[in-house]
Amino acid sequence: MNQIPANDAVVATTNGITRGEVILEATDLVRRFTAKGEGGLFAPKKTLVAVDRVSLALRAGEVVAIVGESGSGKSVLSRLLARIITPSAGTLALRGTPIDLRSRRTTAYANEVQLVLQDPFASINPVRRVGRSLERPLRIHGTPKDQVQARAYEVLESVSLTPPQQYLDRFPHELSGGQLQRVNIARGLSVRPKVLLADEPISMLDVSVRLGVLNLLRELCDAHLLAMMYITHDIASARYIADETAVMYAGQVVERGRGTVVIDAPVHPYTQLLVSSVPDPDQLTHQEHRATTANAVGFNLEGCRFSPRCPHATELCHTSEPPMVELEDGHSAKCWLVADAAQRTAVSMRPGPSSEG
Amino acid sequence: MRRFRLPGTWKVRVGYFLLSIFILFTVIGPWVAPYDPSYTGFTPDLSPSSQHLLGTTLLGQDVMSQLLVGCRETLVVSFVAGVIAVVISIIVGLTAGYVGGKTDEVLSLFIAVFLTLPGLVLLIVIISLFPQGQQANPLVIGSVVALTGWAWGAKVLRAQTLSLRNRDFVEASRIIGERRWRTIFAEIGPNLLPVLASSLVGTVLYAVSVSTVLAFLGLTPITTWNWGTMLYWAFANNAALAGEWWWLAGPCLAIALVGTSLALINFGIDEYINPRLRVGNLSNRERKRAGLSRRPKLGFTPVHRVTPVIGAPVMAGAQTGPEVLATEATASTPAPREDHP
Numbered sequence: 001m002n003q004i005p006a007n008d009a010v011v012a013t014t015n016g017i018t019r020g021e022v023i024l025e026a027t028d029l030v031r032r033f034t035a036k037g038e039g040g041l042f043a044p045k046k047t048l049v050a051v052d053r054v055s056l057a058l059r060a061g062e063v064v065a066i067v068g069e070s071g072s073g074k075s076v077l078s079r080l081l082a083r084i085i086t087p088s089a090g091t092l093a094l095r096g097t098p099i100d101l102r103s104r105r106t107t108a109y110a111n112e113v114q115l116v117l118q119d120p121f122a123s124i125n126p127v128r129r130v131g132r133s134l135e136r137p138l139r140i141h142g143t144p145k146d147q148v149q150a151r152a153y154e155v156l157e158s159v160s161l162t163p164p165q166q167y168l169d170r171f172p173h174e175l176s177g178g179q180l181q182r183v184n185i186a187r188g189l190s191v192r193p194k195v196l197l198a199d200e201p202i203s204m205l206d207v208s209v210r211l212g213v214l215n216l217l218r219e220l221c222d223a224h225l226l227a228m229m230y231i232t233h234d235i236a237s238a239r240y241i242a243d244e245t246a247v248m249y250a251g252q253v254v255e256r257g258r259g260t261v262v263i264d265a266p267v268h269p270y271t272q273l274l275v276s277s278v279p280d281p282d283q284l285t286h287q288e289h290r291a292t293t294a295n296a297v298g299f300n301l302e303g304c305r306f307s308p309r310c311p312h313a314t315e316l317c318h319t320s321e322p323p324m325v326e327l328e329d330g331h332s333a334k335c336w337l338v339a340d341a342a343q344r345t346a347v348s349m350r351p352g353p354s355s356e357g
Numbered sequence: 358m359r360r361f362r363l364p365g366t367w368k369v370r371v372g373y374f375l376l377s378i379f380i381l382f383t384v385i386g387p388w389v390a391p392y393d394p395s396y397t398g399f400t401p402d403l404s405p406s407s408q409h410l411l412g413t414t415l416l417g418q419d420v421m422s423q424l425l426v427g428c429r430e431t432l433v434v435s436f437v438a439g440v441i442a443v444v445i446s447i448i449v450g451l452t453a454g455y456v457g458g459k460t461d462e463v464l465s466l467f468i469a470v471f472l473t474l475p476g477l478v479l480l481i482v483i484i485s486l487f488p489q490g491q492q493a494n495p496l497v498i499g500s501v502v503a504l505t506g507w508a509w510g511a512k513v514l515r516a517q518t519l520s521l522r523n524r525d526f527v528e529a530s531r532i533i534g535e536r537r538w539r540t541i542f543a544e545i546g547p548n549l550l551p552v553l554a555s556s557l558v559g560t561v562l563y564a565v566s567v568s569t570v571l572a573f574l575g576l577t578p579i580t581t582w583n584w585g586t587m588l589y590w591a592f593a594n595n596a597a598l599a600g601e602w603w604w605l606a607g608p609c610l611a612i613a614l615v616g617t618s619l620a621l622i623n624f625g626i627d628e629y630i631n632p633r634l635r636v637g638n639l640s641n642r643e644r645k646r647a648g649l650s651r652r653p654k655l656g657f658t659p660v661h662r663v664t665p666v667i668g669a670p671v672m673a674g675a676q677t678g679p680e681v682l683a684t685e686a687t688a689s690t691p692a693p694r695e696d697h698p
Binding site: 082084105106107109110111114115117118119122123124125126127128136137140141184187188191 | 524525526528529530531532533534535544547548
């Protein structure tokens with residue numbers, strides 16, 4: 001195992017990483033889960049597609065936000081990228097090198113791609129002192145014994161837990177949620193990964209400390225040229241932190257765009273629904289809001305996944321799946337409303353919806 | 358790292374004290390016994406006196422000597438049984454809980470079968486299979502007792518492992534690249550220690566009673582001395598009817614005290630493993646003075662924080678401000694285990 005030099009800033013540039021370089025690239029990732037069917041022992045098994053043909057590129061020094069409601073597959077996506085769950089199909093490439101997804105996840109991969117879990121109270125072993133939890137990844141990844149503590153101090157300082165000596169000897173239950181989440185992030189960062197996947201890192205925190213953790217993530221991303229994926233259901237925080245935003249619905253990316261365009265000018269009806277559900281202090285009158293959820297309505301597996309909930313759905317939406325359409329530079333949506341007229345006629349000219357499955 | 362410190366509540370200290378006395382006599386019992394336990398030349402049926410601290414039997418034997426000599430066999434058999442049973446329950450319980458699926462179903466069925474088998478009947482059958490000479494061997498008796506006593510521990514361990522397996526910190530340890538066996542033993546393992554400890558204590562207790570019962574029923578050789586054979590001879594000679602209470606009181610009290618000491622130690626292990634139960638090693642009186650409840654309240658974790666010394670360099674930049682003993686509401690915190698009331 002390679003030894004890790006002591007200075008972060010040097011590593012980030014001398015390793016040959018330039019800002020904007022694609023670090024982790026996923027192409028058409030699919031993950032299916034099979035569940036027992038209803039109705040007795042011999043009922044056919046149900047297949048749930050948690051992640052459906054998602055392609056994604058994480059770039060050095062940039063934050064990609066994944067927005068979606070519960071069950072949209074965003075957490076599964078993060079575990080696919082971390083290789084905790086094996087994809088059913090699709091490819092992953094780390095810095096241009098394709099990864100054999102059937103092979104076991106290696107320590108080297110864990111060294112490059114780290115995942116920060118949602119619940120800081122549950123994700124740190126309650127019977128260990130914080131120091132032990134923090135030093136363990138360093139030991140696994142071959143940091144010499146005499147440097148482990150210095151490195152642990154260093155990462156704690158980098159997540160603004162100072163003085164670090166004060167935290168290493170504490171038990172998790174002695175720290176607050178915000179402090180624990182910082183420890184959690186520090187653990188992820190301690191092995192100097194190139195990619196940090198953050199699965200709803202602020203959703204379990206008090207509102208008062210959320211911004212602090214968000215700012216910390218952004219700073220770390222800029223300082224260490226991390227390629228970061230930020231998963232959230234809070235569209236406002238995505239707008240705040242992200243360089244690119246992707247909206248997921250029922251396992252698919254339905255709209256994506258650079259900067260804040262997705263949230264400021266949403267095109268897909270689902271994104272519009274998400275944006276409109278954020279309370280707007282300028283508009284204090286009561287807004288009528290569609291309170292349906294995907295679970296209540298169910299997914300449409302043949303046409304557009306969102307069509308059962310969509311206020312604009314047409315016959316076409318129910319029967320055939322819309323393509324991902326590029327609207328302008330870096331902004332695309334998967335919706336028939338914005339699809340090219342030529343594409344629509346091409347689909348509607350077909351004899352009917354395919355009856356496979 | 359702070360050094361290892363045994364929890365210091367009075368319960369635990371009493372437990373250690375009692376058990377260490379018994380362990381001491383396990384080692385030195387046969388040497389410090391005042392007389393030969395099988396010697397029948399004393400005046401029969403003497404009540405306790407300075408000559409015979411626990412009196413003599415109807416057969417003219419010294420009860421105190423029998424108790425001291427018999428301590429060794431009883432405790433050795435019990436601890437051998439306890440350790441073997443815990444090892445079996447770890448293997449079966451952890452595997453069933455962590456691997457899951459079909460393996461779990463088969464192992465659970467296996468556990469259930471052993472739970473429902475009448476242990477004593479099985480023991481009698483198995484013991485009788487051994488040749489006469491082997492029946493007095495503590496290792497043999499211990500293993501046979503373990504065979505009927507491991508299932509309860511395995512069931513509890515399986516349940517605990519199941520609940521720990523999907524905890525975030527187990528997933529987190531996989532994320533940082535921890536190997537599977539280390540995840541099981543270093544991450545899940547310490548969280549199982551209180552269960553293991555109570556399982557060990559429970560099984561040792563079970564083994565004390567079962568080995569005593571076996572000897573009492575005369576199923577193991579009655580010519581060796583342990584607390585069971587003492588009771589066998591006492592009942593065979595109608596000690597209870599004859600009012601020879603000292604003959605019975607010795608072994609009965611000894612068994613009860615061993616059980617008490619193990620239970621008290623279990624409290625301490627619990628407090629050591631579960632930091633939430635450890636309010637800075639405070640005694641009840643100290644806790645009361647600090648305004649802390651003596652029992653953990655549901656949803657409230659007693660937290661003991663070191664009060665920063667003003668001007669001390671380490672605490673100079675403490676963000677958390679002056680902290681004193683405080684009961685901190687952590688209602689949303691999932692407790693590692695239920696707090697014991």
